[in-house]
Amino acid sequence: MAEVEQGCELFSAGHRACGGCGPALAARLLLKATGKNVIIASATGCMEVFSTPYPETAWGVPWIHSLFENVAAVASGIEASLKRQGRSEKVVCIGGDGATFDIGVLCISGAFERGHDITYICYDNEAYMNTGIQRSGATPYGASTTTSPPGACAPGGNPLPKKDMPAILAAHGAPYVATASIAYPNDFVQKVERAINTPGPCYIQVHTPCCTGWGFESGETLAMAKLAIDTGLWVNYEMVDGKVVKAKKVRRKPVEEYLAKQKRFRHLFKPARRDDVIANIQAIADANAERFGIDIKRKESSE
């Protein structure tokens, strides 16, 4: 049987994600970190759709899907029931950025307020990819999506900045909030291990580039995730009890290197260069660097 050959892989092959899918890798790494003793509640989204087209499922652990908006509420119920029964399974929620930043905020806020012992993993591919690349609260400033196309009214594409979801959940009093990236798989695995072993509601937002939605070659998924970190547009950090305790330091590259490689930012270079929008994006990276102190000091050229 095929199941036996795959053996230790809890997130099995045969799922229908695009080749080079970032979220699929995040799911694999997640299960590597949690092991078998876990119950997963999944919101609607790419990951739910590609991993479980009925009657197939790629999950080797108990998994439940309900709706876009109520995954945190479902997980709260599971956690409360397990607690009552004195069982030891960990409860993990998975939501995409649409389910987390936009549609599910109400239930997530409620679950974090009540202090359920759950871990919420948001795989952030920066738009609603499953339904055809619509803008979400996590879409970065300047990106083109089907609902934020560059045009006469908004020449820069998406006019709004990315929502700061980790800060919102840290403000709920979450004991552990972290961001991670699939460019650093071991770091993500360690953060998940820490989150599931921390009592109370924990949140991890993992950056998972989407080759289809962002417009780059499937083999470059990890390179793109790494470039986001190297330019300062994504920061890997950990917050314990609301305070940033650790942030990954980098020698920053200009944001242009990251933007020029993706089709969703192509309107910033063609037909005419939009230096104003690129400067605004650079300002976002500079503000991130300032806020988290991620710059490795350059050698003695502090003018």
Place this chain on the structure above:
Amino acid sequence: MALRVGCAAPPGRALDNKTGAWRVFKPVFDPETCSRCGMCAMVCPEGCVHETEEGTFEPDLDYCKGCGICEEVCPKKSIRMEKEEK
């Protein structure tokens, strides 16, 4: 109490779906230059790169979609993508 609503599927049933048919380029692993770091197995979104008895790695072509992430991350450049004739 068994819950009799919704749909359920046996774990790992996705293995029925041989996604290898999607592939255009196939990864060719060179065990001679492999440093056995295991990055290819770590980052494969399909989880279909397996360790051999010698400690080198090989892809399961039943499921490999040919995305090329393994080629990109290999520090020894010992994986190359080859157009597949079917």
